[in-house]
Amino acid sequence: MLSTRGLSRAALRAPHAPQSWRSMAGRAPPPHVRTATHPYAQRKQRRFARSVVAVTALWATATALQWVVNGNSIMRQVHAEEPPHQEAEPEFKFEAPRRRAKSADENRALISSQHLQVVKSWENPGVYAWGSNAGRAVAPDSDEKYIKTPRRIPYFDGQLLRDIKLDKNFGAAIDERGDLLQWGVAFSKDVTEPTKTLRGQNLTSLAISRDRIVALSSGGTVYSIPVSQSEQNDGPKPKSTSWIPFWGASNNISYRTRTPENLGWSERVTDISSGLEHALMLTSSGRVFSFASGTQDFPSKGQLGIPGLSWENRPAGAFDIPHEITTLKGFPVKKIATGDYHSIVCDSEGRAFTFGDNTAGQLGFPFNAEATSVDAPSLLPTQRLYAGSAAQARVTNVFAGGNTSFLTVDATKADQSRTTADTWAFGFGLTGQLGVGRWIHTCADPIKVPAFSGLFEWDEARHVPIPIRLSTISVGSTHAAAVMDNVASVMVSGRTSKLTDNDTNWGRDILFWGNNEFYQIGSGKRSNVATPTYIQPLDQTAEQERAANAAGVKALREREMHRFQITPRQKVKVNGRNVEFEQKVECGRGCTAVYSAV
Template identity: 25%
Template sequence: MFRRVGNSATSRSLRRLYSQASESGSRSQRSPAYIFGGTLVFISAAVAGTQLSRPTIHNDAYTTTEFADKQKAFQELPIIPKVEQADGKLRLVVWGSNKSHVISSDSTIDSIHTPEAVSLLEGAALRDLALHSNHAACVDARGDVYQWGDGFFGSPSSASDTKNRGPALTLSGKNITRLQVTGSRVFALSASGKIYVLSAQAERQGLPSGVPSPSSSPWWGTGWLWGEDGNIDFAEIVPAHALAWGEKFVSIAAGRDHLLALTSSGRTFAHPITKSANTHGQLGFRKFDIPNPYVAVHTPSSRIHVELTPKAVTDPLGQGSRFSRLSLLSSPPSNSNSPHTSEDLAGVDDKNIRFCDRLFEIPSMKSVKVNQIAAGGRSSYVRTDTGRVLGWGANEHGQIGLGGNVVLDTISVPTEVVLWRSTPGGTMTKCVDMRAGGDLAFFTVERIDGSSIRSVDLLSCGNGQYGGLGNALFSSAQGVPSRTKSVSGLLEFSEKTNNLQPITPRSLSVAPDGHVLLTLDTISQAGPGGGGQDLFAWGSNYDYQVGNGKRTSIAVPATLSRPDGNRFMLMKTKAAEVKDAKGKVWKKNVEVEQVAVAGHGNSVCIIAFLTRLRIPARSGNQDVFGSIWHARTWHVNKAPSPLTVELACFCACGASSSNHFAREVDIRSAEDVKVVYKFAEKTGVPIMKASGDYKGGSGFLYPKYQRWRHWLHAYLISILRLALLLKKMYGATIFGRHQGLEEVGMIDDHMKRTRYGHSPDSWKRLCLEVLEGSESQQFVKDRLKIDAELVESQSRGATGQRHITLWWSVRVE
């Protein structure tokens, strides 16, 4: 077992976890003046594969009195117990710096030398986690945002003041899927494609006087319905020009002072966070507009037009000398680190979350379709749909990857990164993934030679002063992307394909301080009962963030070792119980996995949901991605605009669309679906007590003679499908369409049949009554969002007249 950070019992000393890397490349290359600390996070599920064979991990005892006193704060706990054991809780595993109480909020210890289990977020599985030097934020299973750390609460005045400083709920009801943090902001991307921003400090999250709460304002939607905290101030960042129909933001990446955003159509946007957002041209543009902070009512004419000019343009010779040049009169030094801004920004507070409220499309990227974005500290990267990489921004360490002959410290125009240097002729090269952090950039490159054997290399460039390049060199500048040792070009024989297959990186996390965590996808080729995924760590180790118990930086990727000598591996499993960040049970029997996240000077192993939850399709025309069902049918395009944001899955439009939900869901009897009985109770529809597998139609559950005669048949199909969604998924939306009326009553439909017609209000009431009876009132209040609207149909039926269609959607949060 690993030790757990606590405050009650004296623990035994622990045995150091030594890296398997060669000591030849382990010489120290650190300087306290440049170390900010790196945080690494793992999401740790209750996986039997990481269960240690010994009850205790022993460590070489430290002899200093100070550390001996601090050792009393540790309490032993099992790290990742088996699911079937009594203690089947999910726990974080952390190591590295805890000076700001980011990895253990209730501990007084400044650093954790080797992986430890902590009580922070115990039992919770997370959608995302982001760590900064003095504050952190996470998204729990419900999609709510929590923040903590000394940077958020303020520095504790005493040791006792560290109590009750755990994660605090700051944004709820928005179904957040991804987070990015900077020194002053927390950015959150929702499943519907909206981007929200909060302050990183609790004292700045209070609502300004005279400003209505975002949750109560109609501009902010249904915050009053979903229980948002009306005292927390947040803002939505919107594009300067409206997106196309059906287009939404799907990814965000934050640097030190700028934010990148990617839409579902492959368009790239940038957002200035502070006045320093364009010091090296990392925005991709100079001119933009911001709201006037001195005007109470904002109008397009009242906005301030500003310009942020890169320092290389304002002072092209400023970097020509290591020494400060004399300035004339009282002007500031020409090589000052202060950003060059227009005069209109002189009195504007860029610490306010409303400093800039818009995203601006990068002009030079308008004709380029992008599949992925990444942001370094002061640089930006995009990967196109053809597998090519463009980069721009700071390049003083060669982090843009333009080669050794390019010595410019600023690249203000997106320029292609050459990834095929030193490769044989005829070799096809394509980038399949990329990551960036601080002054480092990594590119996962797929190569195919003349023999059609595919290989995968991890290339790195930038500042490797502390070994972060992973190429066995401590180099402060690397302009040519070089292979990262130990994890590049790995092959293994696959019995399935009967040939060699590459071992690819599963995930990569780059810390701003220069340490890196990589997980190899060693489980995809494993057979029955195969192990987990290898975890490699390297780079800066000043705060023990590499996790080997030493403070020597490592220039070659090395695996972490368990006390029994085996490799420390990340696993996936089905958790018996998953809680939200408040400790309430969210769901049971959920598939989760361990994920490694690198931060400022520390590391964490958290429990996360599987990145892609795949359910094999047997027929139909839908895609399954994550926990969202997508349908490529004409129904999506015909939906009214107020509902398009919610239409994330498939259309439940009647028996004719049964193939849209062709899934083997084992319902041996209608009694298995409680919501069906509640619906029948409200409507009086008889239910056949028969068995069978539901595959889209309703014939298995209802009397055959009722199939086309009963006027509620279509509604029953919709509710049944919703019931299956509730049983199998979360974060999904079901929607459909039926003929409707302004007021409830009988209607002659377009097929010359008489049936019952719902109004939007009666349909929503019916859904609420049925779902509250089958689930609970609290479930409906916390997790369901129901919309309905009447729209005139564009098609004519057998009667030759257009009819009114009732469009509805139910979203499961």
């Protein structure tokens, strides 16, 4: 065994030292070893090693680059030899420059989608419809089952209407002259476009039941017309009267007149509304009459508002003679609405009354299994909705459809300092038709609709905030649409008759919600909507052209389309004549229409 005595600690800790000198106790290492262990020599050695590493890395990089260049050259040769049918590399395409507007109005159309929608509705009046087309009510000339997005009915292009109503199996409208038009499978399976039926009566508004049409003339006369064309042709036709003695002739279709007989002097019917089996009539003095509007079943759920009235004990005479709702005497009614089997009215003092079927809580009262309907108008306790708020509630309008009801209420503080406009909903809401953001089977207690409640805007004239109210709600059997009564600034520059460069036409907000089984919401999708939502503009071609001209085709694909804004009432020139009209919405049974209304 070798002895380690006399070796330095450095030597003992250097296992890499050569065996030829590591074992020589007491001897000095060779000269080259002494030089290598000198600090300066160590630094020089490290620099040399780094140089070697750098040179090696550079050589490897150069080799890799040469391989890539050679490989690309080979690939290019291969591509050059491929068949000529393959596409060449795409060239750079620069975005087309924005088209310059030729006029101030065209510039506004490029900038504002709302302005374009309003102008297009003036230039191209007509009817857009969508939803179920099983009965050819939405597209009379098509056999498509669904119309998923708004589509124009060609027959009405360029026409203004007074009213329109849609059922799943038929449609009815009043043209600008006051004549009745009908179409759809329930009217005739052979008719592929709207056909005039009742003429020369100067009709102003419509209501439809399951199988009959109720029409109101400008003079207050109420007509009941069968939906079926064959029944119109084969049924009894009333005699026409003439100022010429002994001169009379039969009308060309069958219909009945249902104007109340005991009206006062200068009193006339001003409004009508119909459910599936019953209809209400409102007179200029605030009286309400009801009658059976269908022929399949007599109203039996209390929706006529006549306590105890049934088919067995009805008065002598025709089954559909009008009855005055005497319970409402002393309450001058100003608004009426009907659902499928229930009714709701409000008077000039802001009180609401409901009657009829209550199986889904659509009367605003708790469901009672022993009494599923109420056959007499009952006061709705609307003040209870604002209990503890020190605000006075006043009902301003009522709306109904299917098994749902809506109230618009003005809630004013005791000191008259502020008024809040709210909307309340109650009834059936399993498919979202209450619009409260939830899926509720039955709702007997009115729920505030957040989308239409507590909204304000700034009044530029008075410099104060004012509540945004609802202009109207159109309630179909399972879905609805609401038009906001927000300020529509048609003329920004004041009372001038000519638009300036800064003037822009604005539409009003319109939102849709509820059941969407037949694409009746108009979004192009089929999912139900529990919260009121916007849809895309009706004229998609014009909107795409506007977006493309304003921001380029690439930007069009990347940006979201603007929402549909409905045109407010305004006097414009149509076909060379000045006419005052607006766009209106109508929700029917599984379908929807927007039309140009005078």
